[in-house]
Amino acid sequence: MGLSKHYGTGSAEVVALDDVDFEVISGEFTAIMGPSGSGKSTLMHLMAALDSPTSGSVFIGDTDVASLKDGPLTELRRDRIGFIFQAFNLVPTLSAQENIVLPLAIAGKKVDQEWFDRIVSVLGLGNRLTHKPSELSGGQQQRVACARALMNRPDIVFGDEPTGNLDSTAAAEVLSFLRRSVDEFGQTVVMVTHDALSASYADRQVFLSDGHIIEELRNATQDELLQTMARIYPRHDRLAEAEQSVNGKEPDGSASFVEWKTDSLVGVPSSPHSPSDDVVETDGDGTRGSHPEHAIFRDGSGAPEETELEDNDEFEQTTPRRAILN
Numbered sequence: 001m002g003l004s005k006h007y008g009t010g011s012a013e014v015v016a017l018d019d020v021d022f023e024v025i026s027g028e029f030t031a032i033m034g035p036s037g038s039g040k041s042t043l044m045h046l047m048a049a050l051d052s053p054t055s056g057s058v059f060i061g062d063t064d065v066a067s068l069k070d071g072p073l074t075e076l077r078r079d080r081i082g083f084i085f086q087a088f089n090l091v092p093t094l095s096a097q098e099n100i101v102l103p104l105a106i107a108g109k110k111v112d113q114e115w116f117d118r119i120v121s122v123l124g125l126g127n128r129l130t131h132k133p134s135e136l137s138g139g140q141q142q143r144v145a146c147a148r149a150l151m152n153r154p155d156i157v158f159g160d161e162p163t164g165n166l167d168s169t170a171a172a173e174v175l176s177f178l179r180r181s182v183d184e185f186g187q188t189v190v191m192v193t194h195d196a197l198s199a200s201y202a203d204r205q206v207f208l209s210d211g212h213i214i215e216e217l218r219n220a221t222q223d224e225l226l227q228t229m230a231r232i233y234p235r236h237d238r239l240a241e242a243e244q245s246v247n248g249k250e251p252d253g254s255a256s257f258v259e260w261k262t263d264s265l266v267g268v269p270s271s272p273h274s275p276s277d278d279v280v281e282t283d284g285d286g287t288r289g290s291h292p293e294h295a296i297f298r299d300g301s302g303a304p305e306e307t308e309l310e311d312n313d314e315f316e317q318t319t320p321r322r323a324i325l326n
C-alpha cells in the first residue's frame with residue numbers, strides 16, 4: 001500500500017505525495033532530494049510521525065505509527081526519533097550542555113555520561129558546554145543540535161537541510177559528523193537536501209518529483225548527482241544556468257539548483273553499535289530489510305582529507321567519500 005498525502009479539497013486539492021513506497025535502511029545515510037514542492041518535507045514529516053498520511057502506512061521498526069494514540073506517539077517521537085533542523089532550534093536560555101540533555105530531562109531519563117562525553121568529544125564541543133546558543137557560531141550551534149539528536153540513541157535521525165544555514169566549512173563538519181555517526185555508531189540518518197555536495201556524503205540518494213520517487217542512486221559523487229539532477233529536472237537546471245548567467249557567475253561545480261528552496265530534518269538507531277532493522281517503512285507490509293556492512297571507504301579509496309575541529313582531538317572531517325576520487 002502506497003503512501004499518499006493530499007492537502008486541501010476540491011479544486012484546491014494538492015497531491016503532495018502520490019502512492020510512494022519508501023524504506024529507510026537501518027545503518028545507512030539516506031539523502032532525499034528534489035526541487036521545491038516535490039514533496040521532500042511532506043515525506044519526511046510523515047516518516048517522522050509529525051503528520052499523518054491521507055492513505056498508506058508508516059512503520060518505525062515494527063510500530064505502525066497510525067495505531068498509536070497521542071501519548072505513545074509523543075513518546076515515540078521523543079525516544080526513537082532525533083531531529084536536526086536547518087534553524088538549529090536550540091533553547092536560547094539554556095547552555096549547550098542543557099540543550100544536549102534536554103530530551104532526556106523531559107523524558108525523566110538519566111544521562112549516560114560515557115555516551116555524552118563521547119558525543120561531545122566527537123563533536124568538539126568540550127569547551128563550549130557552558131555557552132548559551134547566542135554565544136556560539138552557527139556551526140557550533142548545529143553541532144549542539146547534532147549532539148542533542150544523538151543523546152537518546154534514537155532509531156533514526158531526520159535532518160531537514162541541516163547545513164542550509166551554514167558556511168561550507170561548518171557544513172562539512174556537520175556532514176562529516178553525520179557520516180561518522182553512521183559508519184562508527186551504526187546510526188541511521190535521513191536528510192532532506194537540495195544540495196549535491198551534501199547529498200554526496202550519503203550512501204543513498206533518492207530523488208522526488210511531483211510527489212513521486214523518480215530515481216535513486218547509491219554512493220553517487222557530487223558530479224554524478226549534478227548530472228542526474230540536470231537530466232531528471234531539466235527545467236530547474238535551465239533556471240539555474242539562467243540565474244548564473246544573470247549573476248555573471250560560472251558554474252563552480254558546487255552549485256545545487258539555485259532556485260531551490262532549502263528546508264529540512266535528521267535520525268539515529270537505538271544502539272550505537274547494533275542498529276535495529278529497517279527503521280521506517282512506508283508501504284505498510286511489515287517487510288524488513290538487510291543490514292548493509294559499513295566501511296568508511298567501501299570503494300577501496302585511500303584515506304580522506306582530514307581536519308580537526310577546534311578543541312577537538314577526535315572528530316574527523318572527511319570529504320565525501322567518492323567525490324575525492326574525481
Ligand SMILES: Nc1ncnc2c1ncn2[C@@H]1O[C@H](COP(=O)(O)OP(=O)(O)OP(=O)(O)O)[C@@H](O)[C@H]1O
Pocket residue numbers: 007008014015016034035036037038039040041042043260261262263
Ligand atoms: N500544509 C499544506 N497545505 C497545503 N499544501 C501544502 C502544505 N504543505 C505542503 N503543501 C504542498 O505540497 C507540495 C509538496 O510540499 P513539500 O513542502 O513537501 O515540498 P518540498 O519538496 O519539501 O519543498 P521545499 O523544498 O520548498 O520545502 C507543494 O505543492 C506544497 O505547496
